[in-house]
Amino acid sequence: MEAKINAIVAAASRLFAANGFDATSVHDIAAQAGVAAGTIIYHFKSKKNLLFIIARQALSGLLRALGREAAAAAEPWTALQAMARAFFRHVRDNRDAFGVLFRDDPFLRFDLDRHPMADLAMLERRCAELIGLELERGFSSGVFHEVPVAETTRVIRGLWLGCAQTLVRDPSLADPTAEVVAFMAGRLLAGRGGCPEG
Incomplete structure (x- = not known):
């Protein structure tokens, strides 16, 4: 579980840094982290919480x-x-x-x-x-x-x-x-x- 959460945070960091917060979707983060978009919402509630x-x-x-x-x-x-x-x-x-x-x-x-x-x-x-x-x-x-x-x-x-x-x-x-x-x-x-x- 911790590895999955760390992967999501790392993926969000990479994408936000490269493309910006507004231009990055939850689906982009999910694809980069290798998880379902619902997993991100379940653990983090929102993209803003990831930031x-x-x-x-x-x-x-x-x-x-x-x-x-x-x-x-x-x-x-x-x-x-x-x-x-x-x-x-x-x-x-x-x-x-x-x-x-x-x-x-x-x-x-x-x-x-x-x-x-x-x-x-x-x-x-x-x-x-x-x-x-x-x-x-x-x-x-x-x-x-x-x-x-x-x-x-x-x-x-x-x-x-x-x-x-x-x-x-x-x-x-x-x-x-x-x-x-x-x-x-x-x-x-x-x-x-x-x-x-x-």
């Missing part, structure tokens, strides 16, 4: 990956570098799911104030909080320049997401982690070649 599950799995996996790296790092700069590596590794390993997120943004399709859709907003917020916690830790320990934490968190997330979109669209591109880390170093590192705020 939600794909998004939740991608974001919950990302939160776990970032959390592991943050917890294992002794200092904030090491943590941010490890988190950037984990972020791009997770995107590469889940290219179809992130292709779906970038193509058919579930944050625009769902009412994120209602359960269980609110899970998506919570997962994204927790990922951002992990970055913000490392920025605060780095500033308070003197490793980072004083930066506006909320704004810098948004910029780092935007940098990561923009690079991830490019990576998903063009799999031949090299891993952007080194360039992303260099940009972060230029903004954050106090006394290590980083530029002062302003």
Whole structure:
């Protein structure tokens, strides 16, 4: 049973990423997964629920990956570098799911104030909080320049997401982690070649 459900989610991810949510039918997903269309409706109720599950799995996996790296790092700069590596590794390993997120943004399709859709907003917020916690830790320990934490968190997330979109669209591109880390170093590192705020 679990194998069949996983096959349906994987098929939906591939098709949504390639063709878009609106252009993909339940019958398309069923054919790709090798199941009857009724099986999809029985397990998932609707195509929109499949989109939600794909998004939740991608974001919950990302939160776990970032959390592991943050917890294992002794200092904030090491943590941010490890988190950037984990972020791009997770995107590469889940290219179809992130292709779906970038193509058919579930944050625009769902009412994120209602359960269980609110899970998506919570997962994204927790990922951002992990970055913000490392920025605060780095500033308070003197490793980072004083930066506006909320704004810098948004910029780092935007940098990561923009690079991830490019990576998903063009799999031949090299891993952007080194360039992303260099940009972060230029903004954050106090006394290590980083530029002062302003």
